Amino acid sequence: MIDHLLKHDWVFDDESCVNDSDNEEFSEKPDFKSVFDFESLPTDRKSEVKQRLNILKLIQDFGHGGVTREAYDFVVETKLYSVPSQTTVRGWWQRWVYSGFKVESLLPRYHLRGNRTSKVSPAVERMIADAIRSRYLTKKCHTVGVVYIKLLEMLEKENVGRSVEFQLQAPALSTLTRRIRALDPYVVAVARKGKAHADRLYKHVGMGVTSRFPLDVVQIDHTVLDVILTDENGTLLGRPTLTVAIDVYSRAVLGFHISFDAPGWKSVMRCLSMAIQPKDSIFKRYSSLRFGWPCHGIMLTVLLDNGPEFHGHAIEDAANGLSIELRYCPAKKPYYKGIVERYFGTANTKLVHRLPGTTFSNTKARGDYKSEKEACVTLPKLEEWFTRFVIEIYMPSLHMGILEAPLDRWGKGVKLTSIRLPDPSIPMAVLLGEIVFRSLTRRGIELYGLMFSSEELALGLRRRIxxxxxxxxxxxxxxxxxxxxxxxxxVHAVPNEPPIYVPCIDQEASDGIPLWQVKAVRSRLLADAKIQQKGRRKSLVEGTAELQNDIQEYGETARRKKRTAKRLGRMKEGATIRAAADYSKLKPTNTLNDDNIFRENERVEATENITWEVGFLKGIKGAGE
Incomplete structure (x- = not known):
């Protein structure tokens, strides 16, 4: 399939991006970092944030590692605040910790509530777009009212040929107004007032991001690919997420990451790791590649989406360690990352939509194609094909946004600057690895079912204490x-000391194995174990009941034997006392020679034995009754 793609000469256009020569210098770009002003919040929002922060500080002071049941109960018992469920508080805690303990992470996310899906039918949406284009986006500068009248005329004309039950409903004027307000202000200004006027008003808004040389600015974003993947056994896994890093100057792909993980800082870190390092290992893995991929190095600036999943201490730690500046796109301004967005469309159209199991971009394009039935591509195979697509198709093809191939543009640009590389003595996993927090014990560190331990870690634990x-x-x-x-x-066992290298105890199950595969194997083993337990449930219940009955019966038998032994002991003691009393009543002899003494002892002993045997027999008879 990939060989079929290689037979064509591809041209990638980018009308949304303006040639770098028409843009202003990078130094004049606005700072995209969000500035949080707590005092500007409404009173109710400030009160809500303060209460959440106070609750989390109580949990932090409790000192048992997060929102445990004990910490949660402790906060509830203080009766200082109205505390929601433990799940809700745990969500606050995770956002607070991952953001680097920033107050803005505790802002109520009311904007995510409710139904955000449009209730207007697709046919009416198309008419709204046509009315806006024909009336609003013109030099005549018609008002919204004129556009609305045009829309009603279009609906009336369309409904003439429709039956009553299929009549299109006219949207409210407010719906049309919202659609117009959502338009890019730069595009509106160009259409109604001209490009020169738009440039004067929105010189930084509509012209995107500029770059002076390779690795000056890199855009990173993610998208869900239009294809359903399976595992080796044919089990459907769903649609994967692609995270890609694009060099703004050359439009070259620096790195990418494909996984089933939710978009966030983890995928960004893996993508950055691939972007920064040389690609020698890729050419060892795929020896048949016909073009090179020389794009690598530490970038000066990374432009990220402004979503909360891209804010956190992990990304900030990595950026600080590599001297990378992080910038965030303004909310609801997708044209700031137009270059990487355009690449997503190219990858889907030129590669993904040609794979078995593709879902295409919409239901109309998919038609009667059964995506789930046709799906057969695995994640490793998709990674291979995507790598070949980047190196052999995208990079050497003409790109209309820069009027040359990204590979050629990169080669010319690197002559203008030097490529920064990370310190080879520091592993990339330390610089850009994923970060988790785990308990350190004498056994070591447990992570996703794997145990990590070493002598150095044991010394680190003693040092930590x-x-x-x-x-x-x-x-x-x-x-x-x-x-x-x-x-x-x-493992960072001791604060302000270098991390400790710790191998996994089970190297056969971990060495060279990616995390997603470890999770998949663990999930499969757990599922198999649950199935086995379900099949054995009846036997387990019966066995447990039988064991409990045996224990109870054994206890009752032991107690009966113990009571019988005590009763026999008391009867023997009573018989001995009575025999001694009877003997004391006998007439004593006056003869004290040896023969008389011997015969007297025999008589006493015989009397004691007879008396005890009679008492024993009576006791047994009474116990039987």
Missing amino acids: AVLGKNKAKGKVKVKFDASDMGRVW
């Missing part, structure tokens, strides 16, 4: 790892 004290040392430690190879981790 010596530095922090026994109580504080119980807190969780920061663990970094490479998600593409779970054979080792790096």
Whole structure:
């Protein structure tokens, strides 16, 4: 399939991007970082944020590593605040911790409530777009009212040929107004007032991001690919997410990451790791590649989406360690990342929509194609084809946005600057690895069902206790790892000290194995175990009941034997006392020679034995009755 694609000469246009020569210098670009002004919030929002922060600080002071049941109950018992469910509080805690303890992460997300899906039919939406284009986006500068009248005329004309039950309903004027307000202001200004006027008003809004040389600015974004993947056994896995890094200057793909993980800082870190490192390992894996991929190095600026999943201490730690500036696109301004968005469309159209199991971009394009039935592509195979698409099709093809191939543009641009590379003595997993927090014990670190331990880690634990004290040392430690190879981790056991390299105890199940595969194997084993337990449930219940009955019966028998033994002991003691009393009544003899003494002893002993045997027989008879 990929060979079929290689037979064509591709041209990738980019009308949404303006040639770099027409743009202003990078130094004049606005700062895209969001500035949080707490005092500007409404009173009710400030009160809500303060209450959430106070609750989380109580949990933090409790000191048992997150929103545990004990910490949650402690906050509830204080009766200082109205505390929601533990799940809700845990969500606050995770956003707060991952954001680097930023207050803005606790803002109520009311804008995500309710139904955000349009209730207007697709046919009416198309008419709204046509009315806006023909009346509003013109030099005549018609008002919204004129556009609405045009829309009503179009609907009336369309409904003439429709039956009563299929009549199109006219939207409200407010619906049309919202559609117009959602338009790019730069596009509106160009259509109604001309490009020169639009440039004066929105010189930074509509012209996107500029770059002076390779690795000056890199855009990173994600999208869900239009294809359903399976595992080796044919089980449907769903649609994967693609995260890609594009160099703004050359439009070259620096790196990408495909997985089933939710978009966020983890996928960004893996994508950055591929973008920064040389691609030698890729050419060893795929030896038949006909073009090179020389694009790598540490970039100066990374432009990210402004979603909360891209804010966090992990990305900030990595950026600080590599001297990378992070910038975030303004909300609801997709044209700031138009270059990478355009690439997503190219990848879907030129590669993904040609794969078995594709879902296409919409239901109309899919038609009667059964995506689930045709799906057969695995994740490793998609990674191989996507790599070949980038190197052999996209990079050497003419790009209309820059009027040359990205590969050629990169080659010319690197002569203008030097490529920064990371310190080779520091593993990439330490610089860009995923970050989790785990408890450090004498057994080591447990991560996704794998155990990591070493002598150095044991020494680190003792060092941690010596530095922090026994109580504080119980807190969780920061663990970094490479998600593409779970054979080792790096543990920050002691604050302000280098991380400790710790291998996995089971190297056969972890060395060279990616995280997604470890999770898949673990999930499959757990599912198989549950199925086995379900099949054995009847036997387990019966066996448990039989064992309990045996234990109960054994206990009752032992208690009966114990009571019988005590009763026999008491009867023997009573018989001995009565025999002694009877003997004391006998007439004593006056003869004290040896023969008389011997005969007297025999008589006493015989009397005692007879008396005890009679008492024993009576006792047994009474017990039987």
